[in-house]
Amino acid sequence: MEITSLTVHELQALLRSAQISPKEVIEALGRRIDEVDPLIHGYLSHDLERAISEAGRVDVSLPLGGVPISIKDVISVKGHPCGCASKILQGYVAPYDATVIAKLRAAGAIPFGRVNMDEFAMGSSTENSAFGPTGNPWDITRTPGGSSGGSAAVVAADEGFAALGSDTGGSIRQPAALCGRVGLKPTYGRVSRYGLVAFASSLDQIGPITKDVRDAAILMNIIAGPDNFDSTSLDDQIPDFTIALEKGVKGLKLGLPKEYFIEGLDPEVENAVRTAVANLESLGAEVVEISLPHTEFALSTYYIIAPAEASANLARFDGVRYGFRAKNTNGLLDHYGKTREEGFGPEVKRRIILGTYVLSSGYYDAYYLRAQKVRSLIRQDFATAFERVDAIVCPTSPTPAFKLGERTSDPLSMYLADIFTLAANIAGICGISVPCGFVEREGKQLPVGLQILGKELNESTVLRVAHAYEQNTDWHKERPSI
Amino acid sequence: MSSKNFDVEYVAELARIKLTPDEIKTFESQLGLVLKHVAKLNEIDVSQVEPMAHSFPTYNVFREDETRECLDREAALSNAPHQAQGLFIVTKVVE
Numbered sequence: 017m018e019i020t021s022l023t024v025h026e027l028q029a030l031l032r033s034a035q036i037s038p039k040e041v042i043e044a045l046g047r048r049i050d051e052v053d054p055l056i057h058g059y060l061s062h063d064l065e066r067a068i069s070e071a072g073r074v075d076v077s078l079p080l081g082g083v084p085i086s087i088k089d090v091i092s093v094k095g096h097p098c099g100c101a102s103k104i105l106q107g108y109v110a111p112y113d114a115t116v117i118a119k120l121r122a123a124g125a126i127p128f129g130r131v132n133m134d135e136f137a138m139g140s141s142t143e144n145s146a147f148g149p150t151g152n153p154w155d156i157t158r159t160p161g162g163s164s165g166g167s168a169a170v171v172a173a174d175e176g177f178a179a180l181g182s183d184t185g186g187s188i189r190q191p192a193a194l195c196g197r198v199g200l201k202p203t204y205g206r207v208s209r210y211g212l213v214a215f216a217s218s219l220d221q222i223g224p225i226t227k228d229v230r231d232a233a234i235l236m237n238i239i240a241g242p243d244n245f246d247s248t249s250l251d252d253q254i255p256d257f258t259i260a261l262e263k264g265v266k267g268l269k270l271g272l273p274k275e276y277f278i279e280g281l282d283p284e285v286e287n288a289v290r291t292a293v294a295n296l297e298s299l300g301a302e303v304v305e306i307s308l309p310h311t312e313f314a315l316s317t318y319y320i321i322a323p324a325e326a327s328a329n330l331a332r333f334d335g336v337r338y339g340f341r342a343k344n345t346n347g348l349l350d351h352y353g354k355t356r357e358e359g360f361g362p363e364v365k366r367r368i369i370l371g372t373y374v375l376s377s378g379y380y381d382a383y384y385l386r387a388q389k390v391r392s393l394i395r396q397d398f399a400t401a402f403e404r405v406d407a408i409v410c411p412t413s414p415t416p417a418f419k420l421g422e423r424t425s426d427p428l429s430m431y432l433a434d435i436f437t438l439a440a441n442i443a444g445i446c447g448i449s450v451p452c453g454f455v456e457r458e459g460k461q462l463p464v465g466l467q468i469l470g471k472e473l474n475e476s477t478v479l480r481v482a483h484a485y486e487q488n489t490d491w492h493k494e495r496p497s498i
Numbered sequence: 499m500s501s502k503n504f505d506v507e508y509v510a511e512l513a514r515i516k517l518t519p520d521e522i523k524t525f526e527s528q529l530g531l532v533l534k535h536v537a538k539l540n541e542i543d544v545s546q547v548e549p550m551a552h553s554f555p556t557y558n559v560f561r562e563d564e565t566r567e568c569l570d571r572e573a574a575l576s577n578a579p580h581q582a583q584g585l586f587i588v589t590k591v592v593e
Contacts, residue, residue, distance in 0.1 A: 111573040204553040218552050247559035248552065316536040327513060334514075336588055338577035351589040353516035365515055369506060370529055372513040386539050388549035393542070395550060427528050428535060444553020472553070 019044040020174045021495065024083055024231040027177055031082045038071035038082030038126070045084055045128070048175045052498055057150050058160075058170035060089055061097060062129030070126050078124030080238060085120055086176035088167050089130040090137055091222065092211040093117050096127070100213050101145040102135045104333050104340045104359030114211020115246065116180060116222050116239045123238045128176070132166030135361045136330065137182055137215045139163050140190060140433035143424055144363040151420070152195060153496040155460040158417040161191030161433070167225045168195035173498055178226045178235060182212055184219045185318055186412075186437025189449040192225050193412035193465020196451045196494060198482070199225045200232045201437075203472045204444035205250035208243035216325035217248075219318075219441040228492050229450060229483040233257035236475060252473055260476035261483040266300030268481065271405035275311035276436055282415045288453035288464040289411045292485060296409065299484055306405060308397040313390050314439040319431060320374050320387035321442070326364075327371025333359065366427060395443040402471040407481050411436055412449040412465035416457060436467060446470045450482040451491035463491070504530060 019041060022030070030036045046064045053059055067084060074082045092098050092110035094117075099105040117127050134144035142150040142165030152160040153173040160169040164181030168191035171179050181188040183201040192199025200223045207222045214220060224235035236257045243249045272293060277286060297303050335341035335355035342354035360368070374383035401408060414435060423430040440447040452466035466485065470478040486492050506526045510517045517525070571584055580587040 108577050111569055111576060244561045248554070248556060250554060310542075313539060313542065316538045319532060320536055320539075331514075335579060336586055339579065341579035345589065348589045348591050349514070350516075352514040356514055357516040360515065362521070365517070365521070366525055366529065368513050368515060369509050369525055370532060373504065373509045373529075376509065376512060383536070385549055386544060387536075388551060389544035389547040390539055390542060392547050392550040393544075395553070428531055431532075 018174065020048040022177065023227045024080070024178050024234055027083055028080070031076045038074050038076065039068055041082060042067045042071045042084060042126070045175065052173050052175050055151060055156055055498060056153055056169050056173050056175070057148060058131055058166045058173065058175060060099070060101065060130045060132050060147055060166070063096070067126055067128055074124050074126065076124070080120065081124030082126065083124070084126045084128035084177060086129050086131050086167060086170050086179040087117070087127050088133055088164055088179065088181050090133060090182055090213045091116065091180055093127045097130055098213065099130070100136045101133045101147055102359065102361065102364070103146045104356070105338070106340060108338055112211065115208035115243045117211065119238050125238070131170055131176070131179060134163035134165070135364050136213070136326070137163040137184055137187055138326070138363050138367055140186070140430055141420070141423065142166060143420060144361055146361050149420055152417045153498045154196065154462055155417065155457070156498070157419060158462070159194065159420055161194035161413070161417065163187040164225060165191045168192050168197055168199065171195070171197050171225050171227060172496060174495065178224055178231050180222055181225050182220055182222050183441065184215050184322060185441050186434040188223045188225060189412050189437050189447055189465070189467060190434060193449040193467070194417040194463065196463030196491070197225055197227060198229055198232050198448065198450050198492070199223065200236065200448045200475070200479070201440060201446060202236065202240060202475055203250070203446040204441070205248050206240050206446070206473065206475065208241070208246040208249045210243055210245035214329040216322040217329060218325060219322060229479055229486050230258065230261060232448065233261055233479050250473070255476055257476055257479055260480040263480050264300065265296055265481055265484045268406045269302045269304060269404070270296060270481070271306035271401055271408045272303055273306050273308045273311065273401070273408055273410055275308050276410040280414050280432070281411060282455070284455040285411055285413070285415060285464050288455065289466055292452040292466045293409050295488060296481065296485055299488060301481070304405065306401050306408070308401060308439070310390065310393045310397050311439060314394055314442055315431060315435055317387045317390045317394060317442055318438045319370070320383050321391065323367040323371030324375050324384050325371070327368045327375065330364065330368055335359070363427070391442050394439055398443045398445055407477050408469040410467050410469070412467040416455050416462035416464060440469055445472050446475050446478055448478045448482045450486055451494070452485070452489070453491060454494070504533060
């Protein structure tokens with residue numbers, strides 16, 4: 017068995033029993049990257065020498081001792097580049113560690129490489145990266161999803177053991193689904209955002225993309241928890257997320273939201289998801305139909321709130337304190353205008369313009385304030401549903417991976433890729449995507465994801481349902497033939 | 499909630515982004531469609547609904563006022579596109 021195809025918990029066992037050294041792990045990873053990354057383009061950069069040197073110093077008795085974790089290019093790792101796949105941050109080197117990175121390091125993990133993403137996490141395909149798209153390991157002519165497409169692709173291609181991503185509207189769960197891996201978006205506030213470059217501050221969360229559900233629980237045990245550097249992080253106790261895994265689904269009530277089985281949902285995806293739900297039922301879960309009546313308004317709500325917050329957050333990129341600065345400008349306004357014109361890509365500009373517009377004088381009430389009110393209604397939908405059920409099961413993505421280039425000229429069709437994931441961010445609840453089958457397209461097998469949504473702070477329940485399903489199926493053991 | 503007043507050039511000026519005439523035209527049509535889509539929110543009566551800014555509103559989060567390590571000047575300046583003598587060099591603001 018190849019070292020690089022191991023899960024984190026399998027790797028831990030070999031490291032602790034000294035059957036393999038942390039240095040050998042990094043070297044194996046380096047060889048695998050040389051072999052497959054020219055095809056995938058999952059990494060923007062990686063520093064093998066540095067990782068080998070860190071591997072020489074780690075304590076393998078620590079919870080993640082010697083385990084390399086691939087890092088999305090939006091999370092600060094001291095001394096590593098942090099460019100958000102944007103030209104405006106080209107050459108920027110993070111001067112401090114994000115809280116999640118400090119926690120990973122304290123647990124003995126080695127933050128490894130910078131994985132590709134849509135610029136500033138805005139997109140659903142990684143095609144908005146200023147450095148070219150990532151290919152899906154199951155069919156490299158297709159998208160791995162986004163925005164954490166690099167995170168999902170490197171884990172799917174066994175050129176990463178596990179990765180951190182960020183999820184503002186589905187950016188962890190959707191690529192995990194499209195690449196046949198596990199992706200968890202924690203409850204808003206569960207994981208500190210300190211050191212995460214902000215996109216939409218009321219929606220952003222960091223979470224893991226892994227090869228199986230146990231690995232997601234293991235990583236959550238390390239990265240979750242309150243943080244003095246993020247005033248929105250929640251004080252609540254962090255359970256051992258691995259404990260719930262073995263509890264099974266017997267006695268749990270799962271809700272099937274009728275609004276998620278609509279026109280636009282690929283019939284084969286629907287079939288895979290319904291089969292998975294029947295499987296959970298056969299394992300002892302009770303499945304009931306529920307309604308989340310404001311689902312159809314989630315996309316519109318999201319595309320007001322997220323760009324509005326982004327337009328404010330991205331004002332900091334002014335070419336003064338860090339990043340790119342345009343040359344030969346004439347006065348301050350010209351300096352700002354040209355720096356941001358040359359530094360930002362089209363989707364980022366589009367969202368800044370949209371966000372600035374919905375916040376501008378005369379339009380604030382009509383757009384932003386109204387969207388915040390609808391946000392309350394969407395959140396109430398989930399609160400009502402969770403009075404009846406323990407978790408909600410539905411598709412992660414309406415379609416399997418689409419072709420690179422297929423949706424780039426039509427932003428609205430790209431936005432629809434997140435139609436089933438963004439309500440969880442709007443409501444602040446947690447959710448996971450777990451592989452639940454394949455559909456065939458042009459002779460290639462493409463993964464399908466089952467999404468399990470849970471009440472706030474109820475990661476244990478979604479992990480429990482996901483694990484019960486996973487252990488009863490073999491989808492997570494499938495590997496692309498790359 | 500209509501997009502007929504959507505002046506991309508003006509909004510880009512507010513956002514301090516220069517755009518080419520081509521970009522202005524493309525964004526006008528693309529964002530026009532997005533605004534048409536989000537007009538869907540007008541279908542809901544929200545007169546009795548409180549707006550929500552955050553999933554878990556928290557107020558006045560305090561920590562102890564203690565000294566701690568922070569970035570030194572060199573590190574803070576290390577990513578500046580233009581710096582000298584421990585200072586950021588900015589484009590001339592005042593004539």
